[in-house]
Amino acid sequence: MSVSGDPISSALGVIQVVMEYAGSVAFAISGAVAAGRKKMDLVGVVVLACIVAVGGGTMRDLLLGEFPVFWVDNPTFLLVGAVTALIVVPLTRTRALDLLHRYQIVQVSDAAGMALFVVVGTNVAIAAGADSVAAAIIGVISGVGGGIIRDVLANDVPDVFRSGQFYATAAFIGAGVYVLLLEFDLDRIVVFWVPIVIILAIRLGTLFLGWGVPTFRYGAPPTEPIPTPPPPRPDGTE
Template sequence: MFDLNSIIVILTIPATAVMAASAAIQAVRFDFDLFGATFLAVITAVGGGTIRDILIGATPVFWLRDITFLITAVPVGIITYFIVARMQGGQGQRFRLLSYFDAVGLALFTLVGVKVAINAGISPVMAAILGGITGVGGGMLRDVLCGVTPTILKSDFYATLSLIGAALYLFSVPYLGEEISLASSFALITVVRIAIVARNAT
């Protein structure tokens, strides 16, 4: 139904958007101004894919080859910043919202990373690892720049979940086809991740 490149682009645009939104929420929590929030949104949105491209030598990195990703991240970051800055309910609600966006971004970018790596001729095991790096990289940069210990290091099952999701996709795609494998893996990562966040919050 779709060719490989269009699937990658279709996944990457919403992944870019949710990670930009997650960064804008973090920026509000840390009292950044609009400029800082926008910058953090861009770095977070393209960070995982940038690390992946640098590691495999796919340069110039993806967002230098196609301006779509910056054009997505900047307005999403700005709009989210204004909405969240006006939100009632304080830290708890913002943190929950951040976690939801982060979970969706983790799932989408994991799958994007796997597909880009496979596309570049990387072996399945390494493609799963590069999927994990693409999934967690943006959030890791976001947290380091904010001076927070990255979620990946202190939260059970964050990077591991991304690796499991990537492996699930790679195992199921020969049997279930592209769309069902992507959907299953996406569902696994987001549902488990949101369940963990919800359990920890109570």
Template sequence: MPVAAMLDYASVVIFALTGALVASRSQLDLMGFIFVAMLTAIGGGTVRDVLIGRLPVFWVTRPEYVVLIAAAAVIVFFTAHRLESRYRVLVWLDALALSVAVPAGVAATMAMGHGPVVVLVMGVITGTVGGLMRDVLCNEVPLTLKQGELYLTCAFAGAAAALFLRWAGFGGAPAMIGCGAVTFVLRAGTLLWGWKLPVYKARPPRQY
């Protein structure tokens, strides 16, 4: 199985779990769980495939993706109440999903022969768009844009690491491992130690 396909499977399952966890926080019914999990799991990859012309999109020709997403949603529906802190599990699962989805986007885009700029953008899109849709739909503060936290930066740095490793002569698998590792370490740094970027602070206009 190609690296890009394996990464797609992993990111779909993990993102589906995060979508179902957010659905549990919104107290949705079972179909709501499945819908939010589906949107979260395939949103970023679908946008990526449409933009780079990888058609039909990855899940259309492989219905097992839909089955896996639905199964993940059902499992969370019946087990979420056992978690001591669903939000804590959510943010760590989301970090893991991000560190798999970014290399999935990078690998798929590289396989289509696109240049570095497109690879960077598609890595970020694959990793972030599904989670953004999930949070907006369920009226949660988007993890993607949470004030000062490293999230988009993690995705960008991971994609850049993959490009650098490929440029340095490493094969596809080591480059994708490096991409995922950089993404996860930066995101974990935010969650554990509060790593942040400076945020814009408005100042009153000058009086001349």
């Protein structure tokens, strides 16, 4: 998606930057909260929040061989993660975080940030020369990678794999729609916003309507050893 100096491109650029920072704040909050649940110290809270804030973009750049990664050139994203973590810590003593969770404000912001990062990551991959399938996969990784890193470092099974919600699925659909729309000579606004709206709609349907995918439940193994048949008798009878 080319960017020129016209007003539409400028407006899209401003909106993209605002949403990137909003998504980084939401991801950083989730990382700080996860660190608090694991009773990490202040350093652990800040580190985990920063990793979540930049994790998806870092994985994207590493897969594309883009060095240095984006936050080395623009460390503001790391600063946003650190400041957010330091704000979250005292807020845990108030009802502010409870209200955010009650109205799922963090989850909605996370969905918006993830939707944007998927589109931006896919576009960056295409600009780097990746084909459509690889670009879509890299876009998904860019959107969900931070959350996966957060859960792994917090010693949890990543939510994207176990919650039964449309998370990675929404990202895959949005990335697929984006690369499909690029094949047509459509307006940049359409190409940019349609995948974001689709991802948001699916994620909000999961959050507020309970949409999801079936979860695999394997029964617990038997508590008693499985009996083995007796050895055959020498005369051949059992």
